[in-house]
Amino acid sequence: MRWSMKGYIFDLDGVLVDTAKYHFLAWKRLASQLGIDFTIEDNEKLKGVSRKDSFEIILSLGGREIPDSEKEGLMDFKNKWYLDYVHSMDHSEILEGVEDYLKHLKEKGAIIILGSSSKNARLILEKVKLINYFDYIVDGNIINKAKPDPEVFLKGASLAGINPNECIVFEDAQAGIDAAKAAGMKVAGVVHSSELNGYDVEIRTFKSETPYLL
Numbered sequence: 543m544r545w546s547m548k549g550y551i552f553d554l555d556g557v558l559v560d561t562a563k564y565h566f567l568a569w570k571r572l573a574s575q576l577g578i579d580f581t582i583e584d585n586e587k588l589k590g591v592s593r594k595d596s597f598e599i600i601l602s603l604g605g606r607e608i609p610d611s612e613k614e615g616l617m618d619f620k621n622k623w624y625l626d627y628v629h630s631m632d633h634s635e636i637l638e639g640v641e642d643y644l645k646h647l648k649e650k651g652a653i654i655i656l657g658s659s660s661k662n663a664r665l666i667l668e669k670v671k672l673i674n675y676f677d678y679i680v681d682g683n684i685i686n687k688a689k690p691d692p693e694v695f696l697k698g699a700s701l702a703g704i705n706p707n708e709c710i711v712f713e714d715a716q717a718g719i720d721a722a723k724a725a726g727m728k729v730a731g732v733v734h735s736s737e738l739n740g741y742d743v744e745i746r747t748f749k750s751e752t753p754y755l756l
């Protein structure tokens with residue numbers, strides 16, 4: 543199958559870099575302080591999900607209720623711990639084959655867009671030195687509705703002045719795949735270990751030749 547798309551939209555966490563492990567460590571620290579047992583399996587439920595929604599999932603796993611007035615402060619602690627990890631990131635944390643693929647797309651003249659729920663996306667792209675590949679960045683700071691709402695991807699297409707059906711989204715999380723389909727885009731499922739459904743093509747690693755067919 544060969545598709546020639548105009549826009550290539552990349553999720554960040556789990557597609558370009560593996561920051562899920564840092565989210566896990568920071569959430570686990572907060573969960574422990576709240577007396578909630580939070581496992582690596584539970585962490586799968588947070589992939590692609592906004593910070594606020596992630597915290598609600600953790601609270602419900604622990605059967606805990608916390609006044610809304612305290613939630614922001616607790617999420618700020620989590621983000622500070624997460625950023626301690628992010629600040630030590632460098633170029634070596636880019637997932638296998640990603641940079642070669644971005645180079646390939648640039649040479650083809652494709653439009654490269656970031657579509658991430660993360661409010662830390664720009665900082666992470668700068669730390670790993672991928673930021674210059676991106677023509678447009680849509681992140682958690684400029685969207686109102688988190689994945690699986692299609693807003694993040696539709697905004698990317700609209701900034702680039704292209705139609706949704708001219709875009710393919712690379713996603714590793716079910717919420718993101720659902721968002722991309724709801725946007726009317728093609729989806730490449732970047733499959734690590736968890737089960738995903740609803741994508742059009744599967745990619746295990748960008749090192750394989752699969753992406754070059756797109």
Ligand code: B16
Pocket residue numbers: 553554555556562565588589590591592593596621657658659660661662663682715
């Ligand atoms: P932050 P993505 C998502 O990024 C992560 O997958 C998800 O685990 C995280 O909760 C969310 O970003 C918000 O991140 O706390 O940095 O704003 O996969 O959409 O690139």
Ligand code: MG
Pocket residue numbers: 553554555556557589590713714715718
């Ligand atoms: Mg992701």
